[in-house]
Amino acid sequence: AFFLTTNGTLINDEIGEWLIGSGWNVKISFDGPQHIHDAWRVGPEDAKTHAKVKGMVEWFARAMPERFSVTGVLCRGSDPAEIFRAIADTGVKKIELVPAVHHDASVVPSQDDVEKYREFIAEYIDAYAEDKDTTLLVRLASRVARVLGFDNCRIHCGAGRSFVCVGPEGKIYPCFRFAGVS
Numbered sequence: 520a521f522f523l524t525t526n527g528t529l530i531n532d533e534i535g536e537w538l539i540g541s542g543w544n545v546k547i548s549f550d551g552p553q554h555i556h557d558a559w560r561v562g563p564e565d566a567k568t569h570a571k572v573k574g575m576v577e578w579f580a581r582a583m584p585e586r587f588s589v590t591g592v593l594c595r596g597s598d599p600a601e602i603f604r605a606i607a608d609t610g611v612k613k614i615e616l617v618p619a620v621h622h623d624a625s626v627v628p629s630q631d632d633v634e635k636y637r638e639f640i641a642e643y644i645d646a647y648a649e650d651k652d653t654t655l656l657v658r659l660a661s662r663v664a665r666v667l668g669f670d671n672c673r674i675h676c677g678a679g680r681s682f683v684c685v686g687p688e689g690k691i692y693p694c695f696r697f698a699g700v701s
Contacts, residue, residue, distance in 0.1 A: 520544060524590070524695055526560065527575040528568050535578060544586045546615075549576050551591055551605030559594055573609060580610035588613035588657060594626050595619070599639040607654040615657045 523538065527547040530538075538545055550556040553569040560568050579587040589611045591602045599616055606614050616636075618628050628636070643656055676694075684695040692698050 522546070524548070526568070527572040528562055530575050535575070539579070539582045542586070545579055545583070546588045546590055547572065547576055547579065549573065549589045549591060549606060551602035555597055555602060559592065576606070576611060577609045580612070584610070584612050587611065588615060590615040590617060593618050593628055593632065593636065595629055595632060597628070597632065599636050600642070603639065603643070603656070612653065613655050613657050
């Protein structure tokens, strides 16, 4: 299986149709509401990317729901419930929420943000247990499965072997987690 993680800004109809038709698993980074997404994800010359990326997210969510997911990044002051709901409202069935990792502390979630995340998780678990939400919070589900003893295995880092990343400046990195790191 092949996996692509992208910000979705360079995907056009031809590339999208090829990804859908050729069996790729696609993950798009999308931070939900316009005011949050556009605050952190801008294109060249500060171009806003929300509308373009949201359109891609909706398209892939309809065309290949089982092979498509979205990662939303939680930055300081972001409400995880608001981000999750905005992504789920596009039709996405698998969502991953991850905290921002940045050298600038003003970007990284604060203790108040961590508390908001705890509250969100508690509400999500209650709703999921009652089948009120069919949208899967991927990282939580995988952690619960591991706690229960499912899928326990050792995974070796694939950086440089099975992962590769092309950064926005065109440089190649051994893993997407290294993009922009010298």
